[in-house]
């Protein structure tokens with residue numbers, strides 16, 4: 001079941017030029033194991049994302065399997081399976097993260113649509129759940145949901161379909177529309193496109209780039225693809241494992257041009273040149289998930 005059901009509706013926070021959107025300080029998470037020592041999944045996580053209001057920032061995380069990427073996203077999402085952290089603190093727009101919030105949307109790798117609801121009902125789900133807090137009428141919910149149906153490039157004829165009638169890419173569009181309809185200040189995406197075939201994945205990357213001006217949010221996206229991370233990200237965080245921590249950050253990555261198709265952009269020599277340094281630095285970390293890497297110099 002998608003996690004929105006348990007969301008706690010909060011009054012939207014006011015933007016502030018000084019309060020960071022996300023602050024993670026000294027965070028560790030150990031999972032209890034019956035009859036065994038707790039397992040330390042992530043440790044010493046220190047992150048800060050500034051609130052670029054009206055613009056947002058897209059941060060991609062890459063790292064070896066099991067290094068704690070999902071654990072980090074789930075902590076930020078405020079899932080009760082992960083809170084509180086074993087050590088450290090997490091703050092969103094200056095307030096401690098104590099549970100899920102409509103301001104922090106989450107998109108999972110496996111398309112989290114409600115199977116018994118139509119496409120339009122799925123998109124409207126969060127809006128209906130938070131209608132009271134948002135102060136919107138049924139008519140407005142319908143209008144917003146229809147608008148997002150079109151924004152994710154689905155057709156009017158798709159509105160009444162059920163998830164089992166849709167392709168994987170279409171289902172992920174529905175899940176994306178459901179998150180974005182709530183205008184979250186932060187969108188957490190856990191390998192959102194990795195279950196899709198290559199052309200559909202590129203199409204979805206392109207859609208995300210095109211929706212960027214509408215989203216105006218901080219996006220933190222976990223990817224297993226270095227090309228995807230470098231193409232989409234303003235910053236790329238590289239996690240190393242055992243226990244997971246941020247080993248390095250790449251900044252100053254060129255912003256993708258919404259006019260250029262993702263496939264074309266990612267085969268241009270300019271992009272391949274930008275990709276060269278992160279690839280050379282990240283591949284050894286991905287290959288060696290067990291140990292911490294030595295810090296690498298900034299590139300790209």
Ligand SMILES: Nc1ncnc2c1ncn2[C@@H]1O[C@H](COP(=O)(O)OP(=O)(O)OP(=O)(O)O)[C@@H](O)[C@H]1O
Pocket residue numbers: 031032039041063064065066067068069070071072081
């Ligand atoms: N609820 C839990 N209880 C016990 N161990 C957990 C729990 N959740 C995660 N772990 C462990 O914590 C570590 C990090 O898991 P996590 O899912 O965050 O990794 P990941 O980087 O997202 O991996 P992947 O790339 O395969 O998705 C793993 O060793 C995992 O087995």
Ligand SMILES: [Mg+2]
Pocket residue numbers: 069070071190
């Ligand atoms: Mg994961």
